[in-house]
Amino acid sequence: MPSGYSRRSWTRRAGAVEDRPVELGVFGLNAKAAIPHTTRLARLAEDLGYRSWWCGEHVVLPSPRVAPSPMDPEDPILDPLVHLAHVAAVTERLELGTGVLVLPQRHPLLLAKQAASLDVLSGGRLLLGVGAGYLEPELAALGVPMSERGGRTDDYIDAMRALWTDPAPVSFAGRHVDFRNLDAHPRPVRGPRIVVGGHSRAAFRRAVARGHGWLGVGGGPDDLAAHLRGLARAAEEVERPAHLGRLEVNFVQIDPVEVTPADRDRYAESGVDRLALYPLPLEDVDDVARFLERHAG
Numbered sequence: 001m002p003s004g005y006s007r008r009s010w011t012r013r014a015g016a017v018e019d020r021p022v023e024l025g026v027f028g029l030n031a032k033a034a035i036p037h038t039t040r041l042a043r044l045a046e047d048l049g050y051r052s053w054w055c056g057e058h059v060v061l062p063s064p065r066v067a068p069s070p071m072d073p074e075d076p077i078l079d080p081l082v083h084l085a086h087v088a089a090v091t092e093r094l095e096l097g098t099g100v101l102v103l104p105q106r107h108p109l110l111l112a113k114q115a116a117s118l119d120v121l122s123g124g125r126l127l128l129g130v131g132a133g134y135l136e137p138e139l140a141a142l143g144v145p146m147s148e149r150g151g152r153t154d155d156y157i158d159a160m161r162a163l164w165t166d167p168a169p170v171s172f173a174g175r176h177v178d179f180r181n182l183d184a185h186p187r188p189v190r191g192p193r194i195v196v197g198g199h200s201r202a203a204f205r206r207a208v209a210r211g212h213g214w215l216g217v218g219g220g221p222d223d224l225a226a227h228l229r230g231l232a233r234a235a236e237e238v239e240r241p242a243h244l245g246r247l248e249v250n251f252v253q254i255d256p257v258e259v260t261p262a263d264r265d266r267y268a269e270s271g272v273d274r275l276a277l278y279p280l281p282l283e284d285v286d287d288v289a290r291f292l293e294r295h296a297g
Contacts, residue, residue, distance in 0.1 A: 024260075024269045025052030025276035027252045030083040035076060040089045044289060046094050048296035052127065053087055054099035054252070054276050055080045062137040069135055081114050083248035088122035089297060099215055099252065099276070100197035104133060104152035105142045108177055112160040116188045123158050124189030129215050129250075130157065131197040132206075150202050152176045155208050157194060164188050195250060199227055204234035207249035207295065209241070213248030213273070221266040225249075228270060250274040259295060 006030070009015040026045050028034075028256045034041060042053060063073035071077065089243065098120070101111070119126040132153040133139050136146055144152065155174035162172045168183040196203060196211035207214035216227045231247070249272050253259055257280050267275050279291035 022053040022264055022275045023271050024049070024295065025054055025095070025250075025274050025278035026050055027054040027189045027278045028056060028280075028282065029053070029288070030055035030078040030080060032075060033070075033285050034282050035078060036084055036287055037285045037288075038083065039090045041285070041288060042091050042094065045292055046091045048292055050094065050292070050296065052095040052097050052274050052276065053084070053091075054097035054127075054129070055083050056099055057101050058135070058138060059102070059105060060138050060141050062135070066137070069137075069246065071284045081118060084126070085118055085121070088118065088125065094125065095127055095274075096122055096125045097122065097195065097215075097250070097276075098129040100129040100131035100195070101248075102133035102138070103130040103156050104144045106138065106156075108156035108159045109163065109179070109182075111156070113172055113293055115160070116164060116184070116186060116194055117190040119190065119192040122188050124192075126188070126190075126192040127213070127250075128192045128193050129197050130193040143216045148176070149295070150206075154206065154210065157206075161191075161194070164191065195248070199230065201230065201234070205238050207231065207233045207248060209238045209245065210244075212244055213250055215250040215252070217252045217254060221270065222255060224251050224270055224272070231274070248273040250276065252276040252278055254278045254280065257291075 001108040029041055054085050058071060058077055061071055061073040062069055065072050079256055080098045080101060087094065088096055095248060115126060118277060130153065132149040138144060155176040159172045159174060159177040163170050163184055164187055169181040170183055171180045193212040194210065195213040195215045196207035199216060214231060216224065218224055252266065252274050253275065259277060265277065277295055279288045282288065
C-alpha cells in the first residue's frame, strides 16, 4: 500500500455514527418534472438540512433508446453547470455537485473557466464530479472515441488542476492537452474539489490518484461494500498525492430509493461522507417534496 495512505483514509472507526452522522444530499433533480420547480425544491432541501445537491448529465441521447442509455431521448435534463448556477443563486449553504460530468466530452480549458466561475460565485461550494462516460453514441457524437475516454479524463483533470493551482505562467503537456504560458482568473475558491465517479478498476485508481473524493451509485450498503473493496485494491496499486488529503466517499442510493435509519447507520460505519438520495420517480414534484421531508433529519 502506498506510503501515507491506508484504508482509514476513507473509513471512519466503528461507532462513528454517533460522532459524525452521514451528510444527506439530493441527486438528480435537474431532470423531468423537477425542472420548473428547482427554486422551490432547492430551498426546501436546504431548509430541511440537506447538505449537498447533485445533478447528472447527458448532452445528447440515442434515439430511439438503446442499451445502456439510462433515459428515453424525450426525457428533459438540464446542463449541470447551468442548473447549479441557478441553485447557487437561490441557496446559501448547499454544496453543489456534478454527478457526474462526462469529462472527455468537454474541453478542459473551457470547463476549467466555467467551474472556477461557479465556484467563485457560490463561495467555494462546487464539488466537480467527473467520469469517463460509457454511452458510446453520445461520446461518438461529440467526437470522443471510446478507446480514448480514460486517457482524456486523466489528462483533462491534470490540465484543469494545473490551470487552477500552478503559478503563472501555466504550461501543461499531455497526450490530449498541450498548452504553454497561459493563465486564467479568477481562480477557484477551493480548488474546486474533484470527485471521480465510477465503479471500474480504472475509476477507482483515478479516484485514489487524482480525486478529492469518489462517487458511487448502488442499491444499498452491500453495493457500497463491494466498491470500497475496489478502492482498497486501487490504494495498493497507485500512490495518493499528499495534497489531496483523505479520500471522501460519496454514494447515491437507487433502487430502493427509500433509505432506512439502519441503512444510514451502516453507511456511517462504512465511512460515507455524503449520502445522496434519489427521489424517483421524478414525475410529480409534490411526491419529490414529500420524499425530501420524509427522509430529512
